[in-house]
Amino acid sequence: MARVKRLFLSPPHIAGTERARVGEVFDSNYIAPCGAMVDRFEAALAQHAGRGALATASGTAALHLALRVLGVRPGDEVACSTLTFIASIAPALDMGAHPVFVESAPETWCMDPGALETALQKHPRIKAVVAVDLYGQCCDYAALETVCARHGAALIIDAAEALGATYKNRPAGAAGAAGFYSFNGNKIVTTSGGGALLMADATKLAHARKLSQQAREPEPWYEHAETGHNYRLSNVLAGIGVGQLELLKNFVEKRREIFSWYVEELKGLVAFMPESPHGKSSRWLTVARLPACHKAERGKPSENVLRVIAALDAANIESRPVWKPMHLQPVFAGCPCFGEPVSEAIFAEGVCLPSGSAMTREDVAEVCEILMK
Numbered sequence: 582m583a584r585v586k587r588l589f590l591s592p593p594h595i596a597g598t599e600r601a602r603v604g605e606v607f608d609s610n611y612i613a614p615c616g617a618m619v620d621r622f623e624a625a626l627a628q629h630a631g632r633g634a635l636a637t638a639s640g641t642a643a644l645h646l647a648l649r650v651l652g653v654r655p656g657d658e659v660a661c662s663t664l665t666f667i668a669s670i671a672p673a674l675d676m677g678a679h680p681v682f683v684e685s686a687p688e689t690w691c692m693d694p695g696a697l698e699t700a701l702q703k704h705p706r707i708k709a710v711v712a713v714d715l716y717g718q719c720c721d722y723a724a725l726e727t728v729c730a731r732h733g734a735a736l737i738i739d740a741a742e743a744l745g746a747t748y749k750n751r752p753a754g755a756a757g758a759a760g761f762y763s764f765n766g767n768k769i770v771t772t773s774g775g776g777a778l779l780m781a782d783a784t785k786l787a788h789a790r791k792l793s794q795q796a797r798e799p800e801p802w803y804e805h806a807e808t809g810h811n812y813r814l815s816n817v818l819a820g821i822g823v824g825q826l827e828l829l830k831n832f833v834e835k836r837r838e839i840f841s842w843y844v845e846e847l848k849g850l851v852a853f854m855p856e857s858p859h860g861k862s863s864r865w866l867t868v869a870r871l872p873a874c875h876k877a878e879r880g881k882p883s884e885n886v887l888r889v890i891a892a893l894d895a896a897n898i899e900s901r902p903v904w905k906p907m908h909l910q911p912v913f914a915g916c917p918c919f920g921e922p923v924s925e926a927i928f929a930e931g932v933c934l935p936s937g938s939a940m941t942r943e944d945v946a947e948v949c950e951i952l953m954k
């Protein structure tokens with residue numbers, strides 16, 4: 582029998598002071614894209630990441646600002662993890678840059694540093710590298726930093742899915758020249774929509790802040806020496822963010838627990854996304870890899886994956902295939918991709934299971950029962 586209330590993949594989980602913080606904003610009447618709550622949210626993010634933080638309207642906006650202040654120009658190349666959501670590369674295309682994709686390492690599913698090395702040797706015009714912390718797991722920050730430094734490319738960490746994860750003792754997003762988070766509704770912490778840019782270089786972050794507010798020069802009148810964007814996070818939404826961030830530690834522990842429940846229920850039947858030895862994943866989403874009965878057609882999930890997703894959907898449970906690699910997307914036909922086709926197999930066999938931090942053990946058992954059938 583189908584559930585009455587749909588079990589979503591990763592719905593918002595409001596469980597703390599969010600409503601009270603939004604109330605504070607209403608009381609102050611700063612219903613604007615700036616204000617004390619945004620300052621407070623940025624301070625909390627900077628404290629978490631150990632880097633300066635700029636709150637933005639989305640993760641995509643934060644990435645666009647990073648590419649701009651790191652000097653990406655039309656005609657440059659930008660390398661990017663192929664196994665990701667399209668937002669990791671779309672802003673670079675808007676800027677007139679060309680993508681070069683890089684495959685995953687089998688032990689992390691994140692960007693393979695060896696494949697990036699080859700890409701940088703063959704494409705000296707790569708100005709920036711967007712490396713994705715996939716499904717809550719940090720990529721190999723130290724290795725990627727070394728490779729990028731050797732070739733003079735700026736490293737940007739797309740930590741949209743990995744807030745709360747760690748690489749050794751560094752928080753997700755605190756590596757390279759810039760990092761960013763997303764607070765979209767399905768992420769581990771949400772502001773309904775929002776993001777943050779993290780940078781250690783205070784001058785570059787100040788430039789990003791200026792660009793996020795239409796690039797106004799510091800004059801009493803409206804003076805512009807360059808053009809910018811309207812990319813600031815609303816003060817109202819920052820209230821949700823301040824409340825949510827207080828819960829982050831609990832959310833990470835709960836998502837990791839949900840992952841361990843899936844492993845217990847499905848032990849031996851399916852493989853799971855491995856956890857890299859140099860970090861602690863937030864397990865934003867639990868990703869299982871189903872054995873394929875037939876070889877999947879290239880660019881499509883296996884029959885098994887599609888059948889499981891349909892069976893769960895019929896029971897009113899949301900699940901999804903793994904991100905379809907960018908180098909297999911029609912819009913990027915002909916773009917180069919370096920490395921072994923690790924992401925293609927993960928895409929063919931992988932399914933993202935419901936992982937929201939409000940889930941119960943019974944919810945997980947129900948998902949697994951349907952999946953096993």
Ligand SMILES: *Cc1c(COP(=O)(O)O)cnc(C)c1O
Binds near residue numbers: 742
């Ligand atoms: C969600 C996501 C983004 C984009 O974040 P928005 O806040 O939705 O703009 C970028 N990259 C990855 C890997 C994501 O999962």
